[in-house]
Amino acid sequence: MDYPEKTVFRAFDLYSHLAAKGSVAKGDYADLYSDEDVRSLAQSFASRVQCTIIDDADAIYLIPIATDSPFHMTNEQIKKDFLTAKSLNMDIYLMYLAIIVFVGCFYDSYTSWEPHDFVTLQSWLEKMNQRIDALATRKEEELRQAETDYNVNWVALVRKWTDLDSVKETVKKQDARTTSRTGFLMMTKRFLETQGLLHDNGAGEYSLTEKAKTIFTNYYLEERYNRGITDFLYSLDHPAKNNETAGSEAFPASPEKEA
Numbered sequence: 001m002d003y004p005e006k007t008v009f010r011a012f013d014l015y016s017h018l019a020a021k022g023s024v025a026k027g028d029y030a031d032l033y034s035d036e037d038v039r040s041l042a043q044s045f046a047s048r049v050q051c052t053i054i055d056d057a058d059a060i061y062l063i064p065i066a067t068d069s070p071f072h073m074t075n076e077q078i079k080k081d082f083l084t085a086k087s088l089n090m091d092i093y094l095m096y097l098a099i100i101v102f103v104g105c106f107y108d109s110y111t112s113w114e115p116h117d118f119v120t121l122q123s124w125l126e127k128m129n130q131r132i133d134a135l136a137t138r139k140e141e142e143l144r145q146a147e148t149d150y151n152v153n154w155v156a157l158v159r160k161w162t163d164l165d166s167v168k169e170t171v172k173k174q175d176a177r178t179t180s181r182t183g184f185l186m187m188t189k190r191f192l193e194t195q196g197l198l199h200d201n202g203a204g205e206y207s208l209t210e211k212a213k214t215i216f217t218n219y220y221l222e223e224r225y226n227r228g229i230t231d232f233l234y235s236l237d238h239p240a241k242n243n244e245t246a247g248s249e250a251f252p253a254s255p256e257k258e259a
Helices: 005-021 026-033 036-048 075-082 089-106 121-136 140-150 154-163 166-170 181-194 210-220 223-233 239-244
Strands: 023-025 051-055 059-064 198-202 205-208
Touching: 005 023, 005 026, 005 036, 005 059, 023 026, 026 036, 026 059, 036 051, 051 210, 059 210, 075 089, 075 181, 089 121, 089 154, 089 181, 089 205, 089 223, 121 154, 121 181, 121 205, 121 223, 140 154, 140 223, 181 198, 205 210
Parallel strands: none
Antiparallel strands: 023 059, 051 059, 198 205
């Protein structure tokens, strides 16, 4: 489709600001975003760099949708900014798993579309333990096969979480430096908070931001991106559903299998 020159420049103006900042206030760009042609063309610009443009009531966001996007955060950057100095790629993949479980806490293990108002750190920890325990009950051959199906090293993830020092869970003050499961979730929490996806309500209670809800309901929960992995994680809870969705494609930014 051919667009007038004015529309092209208006769309590029919107895209360039999103590319520079990651998000813009919706009110500041209401005149641009209300134009259907501008939105469509800006979305085309975003797709060229493996991104999508989404919005909520207050803001417009540029979101990478594939690991080869220049806007995707690299493993090295994540390790440097959010994990400990000795972290490996497997720590990042465990963080991805913790994020999936965190989101699942709000959406009842991905069986509902209306999120809960908040989850506690303790409930997040309990749900994470439940998911790891459920994975551990599977035969190793099944997990090995699932590594091929979902490109995730499930066996190594189970061992990584199991090896975290559960003795330190009773430490009165937990933070990201505590080598424990709670400490690991605190690191994950800081990552989500920095990305504008988690709001700390205090007293160990966390809620999803509007940005998070928009991403999770309009993109993250799309079956072709992520439901293959979430269905596998929760298939012991919903075996019939897992059989129906076998073979679903994992989302592009999923953790890669580690040798």
